[in-house]
Amino acid sequence: MVSGRAAVLRRPRPARELPLAIEGSEPEPPGPADLALGVSACGVCRTDLQLCEGDLRAHRLPVVPGHQIVGRVAQVGDRVQGWKIGDRAGVCWLAWACGECDLCREGRENLCRRARFTGWDVDGGFATHARVNAQFALRLPEGFCDLDAAPLLCGGVIGHRALRLTELTDGARLGLYGFGASARITIQVARHLGIDCYVSSRGQADRERALQLGAAWTGDTLEAPPVALDAAITFAPIGDVVVAALAALAPGGRVIVNAIHLDRIPEFPYRLLWQERRIQSVANVTRRDAEELLALAAEIPITTDTEVHSLEDANLALKRLEAGELAGAAVLAP
Ligand SMILES: [Zn+2]
Ligand SMILES: [Zn+2]
Secondary structure (H helix, E strand, O other): OOOOEEEOOOOOOOOOOOEEEEEEEEEOOOOOOOOEEEEEEEEEEEHHHHHOOOOOOOOOEEEOOOOOEEEEEEEEEOOOOOOOOEEEOEEOOOOEEEOOOOOHOOOOOOHHHOEEOOOOOOOOOOEEEEEEHHHEEEEOOOOOOOOHHHHHHHHHHHHHHHHHHHHOOOOOEEEEHHHHHHHHHHHHHHHHHHOEEEEOOOHHHHHHHHHOOOOOEEEEEOOOOOOEEEEEOOOOHHHHEEEEEEHHHEEEEEEEEOOOOOOOOOOOOHHHOOOOOOOEOOOOOOOOHHHHHHHHHHHOOOOOOOEEEHHHHHHHHHHHHHHOOOOOOEEEEO
């Protein structure tokens, strides 16, 4: 086994204080149910940033973040079937769920109380190597190179789940608040379904990209769209945005909040919620969400915008994400 490297979080602190350290790390042999992967790409998500900065409480330290992993199978556990050395595999946020509890049996393994998450409970993909339970490894569509496939695995999948929770169909009006990596994929799926998209985002470059991807209208972060929305998905990690989205809804509309951490939602007048409007969070993902999104990605086909960094530049990628400077989804290429 060749020696490896990993970007390790030992003590959470602001991105400008460089929370990740590159350390040598020996790949462990896979457990009987696992695949050992050689990592070729790993996306950098806002959740990784929030974990590294301490906004999201670490489940264990030290930990290797990263939950949008693309790699090649290097070793196969004794009890694994259906995978062989050299196969390409993807790993997403859901590392494991019990499969036995009521929630798992209802198809809501994303809410399993015993679920474990990649790069939070188990080491993730900011490394040259990673391990995954084979039951949770994903097949990736051929049309995507490793770097382009990585952003699909969190931003794409959670955006797809959020879109499904809106229950919108052809001709409906959807607001997207924030236009980072996840929203850029979500708009493509929404347009594919014939949904009209209204994008509010602070960056001029983001708004231009939104128009290229088929937005019907774009405006600033808290700007109200010119029509009442049937639903909105908030991606920006700011509580004010949730209230702005709520205020833009038609009667019966809902806001889906895509944020694992949000400090608070400001107080708002009840009339904004009146008329059966709803606010709902979207939490984690299921394997079904991932498989559906990957199939759609190939069918549409989805375009991903990426900004590639070396593993050694993991802190730089975090800083650029924090500053809102990324030109697309940050992807580490070990
Ligand atoms: Zn993520
Ligand atoms: Zn469960």
